[in-house]
Amino acid sequence: MLFSRPSDTALYDALLNRDPNWDGQMFVGVTSTGIFCRLSCPARKPKPENCRFHETAAECLSAGFRPCKRCKPLEHGMEPLVADLSARLNAEPGRRWREDDLTALGLDPSTVRRAFKRQLGVTFLELARLRRLQEGFTALGGGERVIDAQLTANYDSASGFRSAVSKLLGLAPGAFRDDALLRCAPISTPLGPMIAIADDHALHLLEFMDRKALPTELKRLSERTPGGLGFGQTKPHASIVRELDAYFAGALSAFETPVTLSGAPFAQSVWRALQDIPMGQTRSYSQIAEHMGRPSAVRAVARANGANQLALIIPCHRVIGADGSLTGYGGGLHRKRALLDLEQRAS
Numbered sequence: 001m002l003f004s005r006p007s008d009t010a011l012y013d014a015l016l017n018r019d020p021n022w023d024g025q026m027f028v029g030v031t032s033t034g035i036f037c038r039l040s041c042p043a044r045k046p047k048p049e050n051c052r053f054h055e056t057a058a059e060c061l062s063a064g065f066r067p068c069k070r071c072k073p074l075e076h077g078m079e080p081l082v083a084d085l086s087a088r089l090n091a092e093p094g095r096r097w098r099e100d101d102l103t104a105l106g107l108d109p110s111t112v113r114r115a116f117k118r119q120l121g122v123t124f125l126e127l128a129r130l131r132r133l134q135e136g137f138t139a140l141g142g143g144e145r146v147i148d149a150q151l152t153a154n155y156d157s158a159s160g161f162r163s164a165v166s167k168l169l170g171l172a173p174g175a176f177r178d179d180a181l182l183r184c185a186p187i188s189t190p191l192g193p194m195i196a197i198a199d200d201h202a203l204h205l206l207e208f209m210d211r212k213a214l215p216t217e218l219k220r221l222s223e224r225t226p227g228g229l230g231f232g233q234t235k236p237h238a239s240i241v242r243e244l245d246a247y248f249a250g251a252l253s254a255f256e257t258p259v260t261l262s263g264a265p266f267a268q269s270v271w272r273a274l275q276d277i278p279m280g281q282t283r284s285y286s287q288i289a290e291h292m293g294r295p296s297a298v299r300a301v302a303r304a305n306g307a308n309q310l311a312l313i314i315p316c317h318r319v320i321g322a323d324g325s326l327t328g329y330g331g332g333l334h335r336k337r338a339l340l341d342l343e344q345r346a347s
């Protein structure tokens with residue numbers, strides 16, 4: 001970004017004044033509605049505590065906000081190419097797009113990629129994937145209880161729905177079962193939608209929904225679990241929802257929801273070592289390896305860190321580069337930064 005970011009108060013004033021000068025440079029995600037807007041949106045203005053300001057549309061999308069239908073933040077003020085494809089996406093958000101579809105429209109995929117990257121901070125295909133995930137999440141999240149009701153009362157539509165969501169998550173249409181032991185449920189957080197998978201006793205997976213490795217993790221989990229995967233909530237879900245609320249409010253020092261660690265013994269010992277990093281602090285891979293008494297196992301530590309599928313609970317986001325750089329994070333660097341900031345303030 002070429003400008004230094006103004007304070008949230010200044011941005012909120014711009015929002016109240018419907019200031020068009022920020023169009024394309026700043027967006028506001030509204031937590032009470034799950035929608036994001038241009039600051040100049042003509043719609044009624046949200047309360048300041050429900051506003052999350054972001055510099056790119058991509059950040060809003062990956063934080064789980066959907067574009068506003070009134071101010072059309074993905075279309076307004078964009079190059080015609082970007083505006084046109086965004087409009088197509090808004091008309092059909094569940095569509096699975098491929099490069100061939102762009103070619104079929106007479107467009108050059110690499111021109112499209114560059115234009116979207118420049119204007120929205122995200123490629124068109126990534127944007128399409130995010131929109132598809134959000135549609136699925138909205139359907140799931142809007143009706144956790146509705147789904148349970150659907151499962152018992154109206155099996156046909158529930159199975160259609162299950163197969164749609166399976167595809168959305170990159171699984172085979174029959175991956176979700178009615179009688180499964182492991183249950184999936186979405187959880188919304190200030191950093192975007194997460195998915196939690198648990199049986200009656202423990203949580204097996206907690207991930208941000210847009211994590212690229214999620215389909216692979218879900219597939220592994222469903223293959224390993226004889227009872228398969230299904231929808232719905234169990235006791236550990238209720239517990240982790242409560243704990244996440246407290247965590248994001250800066251009022252939780254340790255997660256206590258029971259978890260199942262599934263991985264090789266070495267990976268498990270890395271995950272336990274990660275849980276020893278106090279909130280508000282960070283470590284490098286080599287520090288973790290030393291802490292475990294295995295100073296030469298830095299790469300194996302890094303691999304185990306990346307294989308963690310209990311985001312936040314196993315705090316792999318507290319591992320940074322030896323030079324203090326953030327390095328990677330499966331849930332996206334903007335989230336890693338936000339989590340570390342939050343923990344710094346809370347501790």
Ligand SMILES: [Zn+2]
Nearest residue numbers: 037041068071
């Ligand atoms: Zn709007």
